[in-house]
Amino acid sequence: METGVVTKSTGSWYIVRKENGEQVECRMRGKLRLKGSRTTNPVAVGDRVDMEYDREEYVITRIHERRNYIIRRSTNLSKEAHIIATNVDQALLVATINHPQTPTVFIDRFLMTVEAYNIPAVIVFNKTDLYNESDLARMQELIAIYTSVGYPCHALSAEEPESLVPFKALLANKTTVLSGMSGVGKSTLINRIEPSLQLKVGAISDSHDTGKHTTTFAEIFSLGENSYIIDTPGLRSFGIIDIAKEEISHFFPELFNVSDNCRFYNCTHTHEPGCAVIEAVQKGDISESRYWSYLSMMEENGEKYR
Numbered sequence: 001m002e003t004g005v006v007t008k009s010t011g012s013w014y015i016v017r018k019e020n021g022e023q024v025e026c027r028m029r030g031k032l033r034l035k036g037s038r039t040t041n042p043v044a045v046g047d048r049v050d051m052e053y054d055r056e057e058y059v060i061t062r063i064h065e066r067r068n069y070i071i072r073r074s075t076n077l078s079k080e081a082h083i084i085a086t087n088v089d090q091a092l093l094v095a096t097i098n099h100p101q102t103p104t105v106f107i108d109r110f111l112m113t114v115e116a117y118n119i120p121a122v123i124v125f126n127k128t129d130l131y132n133e134s135d136l137a138r139m140q141e142l143i144a145i146y147t148s149v150g151y152p153c154h155a156l157s158a159e160e161p162e163s164l165v166p167f168k169a170l171l172a173n174k175t176t177v178l179s180g181m182s183g184v185g186k187s188t189l190i191n192r193i194e195p196s197l198q199l200k201v202g203a204i205s206d207s208h209d210t211g212k213h214t215t216t217f218a219e220i221f222s223l224g225e226n227s228y229i230i231d232t233p234g235l236r237s238f239g240i241i242d243i244a245k246e247e248i249s250h251f252f253p254e255l256f257n258v259s260d261n262c263r264f265y266n267c268t269h270t271h272e273p274g275c276a277v278i279e280a281v282q283k284g285d286i287s288e289s290r291y292w293s294y295l296s297m298m299e300e301n302g303e304k305y306r
């Protein structure tokens, strides 16, 4: 029996990095499933696994307990979950004001999910070289909102090497997963950090100003000693799964902070009189777009999937 870390997962075969650094192709035996929700990928990038060499191939026999993971609903209406990555030290959301436009609802759903699993999140606004004045003003507005909630933000451009210096520094001695919509520049940024990787990147579609889903499987890359980066396929939307409705507000730090002052202990912060959250939104202490995202999740997550 040997142990290793899954560095690539296609759903039918996997690449596992053994303790000696060697990478081997693996299959999976039977059905190893995550307890709780059904997942489209029971073994995900970042998983520590045991494997055996059996009739000329490696077979994964056990998944070690996960320290954390990032999970989303696999498609809008599905009850299945997709695990984006496991056992990470931090999650970097790559966002763009334009080309393509990342909706704040997308940002907030991502942040809520990583908050639920206690993973530190950083927002990276990429493509600043393409922004006009109003895009830049919008970016500053978002940076002010997210910084005040407690999420570090970086503005950068893959086209401007000096802007990448603070980004590089973020990655040292950590396992970092990059996520975001298709076309925001995740693979491009990784190529800038480690040009030898030569990851495939795809142009933005002229007609829709959206990405073309160039990266198809998540994969971990080494950035030298103790630093790993995970490139992931771009997402269209970020569906929440496995979080009970009454828990959603716990993972909006600024909502959670004021909710002690709500009149009713079981306040849902949607309509109740004496709601401290609604008051804070009216006073401008909580951003309207964040509150809007909260409401959209409360509406969607009427069911509890566990």
Ligand SMILES: Nc1nc2c(ncn2[C@@H]2O[C@H](COP(=O)(O)OP(=O)(O)OP(=O)(O)O)[C@@H](O)[C@H]2O)c(=O)[nH]1
Binding pocket: 126, 127, 128, 129, 130, 156, 157, 158, 159, 180, 181, 182, 183, 184, 185, 186, 187, 188, 189, 200, 201, 202, 203, 204, 211, 212, 213, 214, 215, 216, 232, 233, 234, 235
């Ligand atoms: N002008 C400009 N173009 C960028 C920047 N970053 C990435 N691009 C371009 O944006 C396009 C999409 O980049 P990718 O790296 O493929 O995007 P991705 O996020 O990996 O997309 P998926 O793999 O589909 O999820 C490519 O044409 C890149 O050259 C940037 O900072 N400035």
Ligand SMILES: [Mg+2]
Binding pocket: 186, 187, 188, 200, 201, 214, 215, 231, 232, 233, 234
């Ligand atoms: Mg990519």
Ligand SMILES: [Zn+2]
Binding pocket: 259, 262, 263, 267, 268, 269, 270, 272, 274, 275, 276, 277, 278
């Ligand atoms: Zn309330």
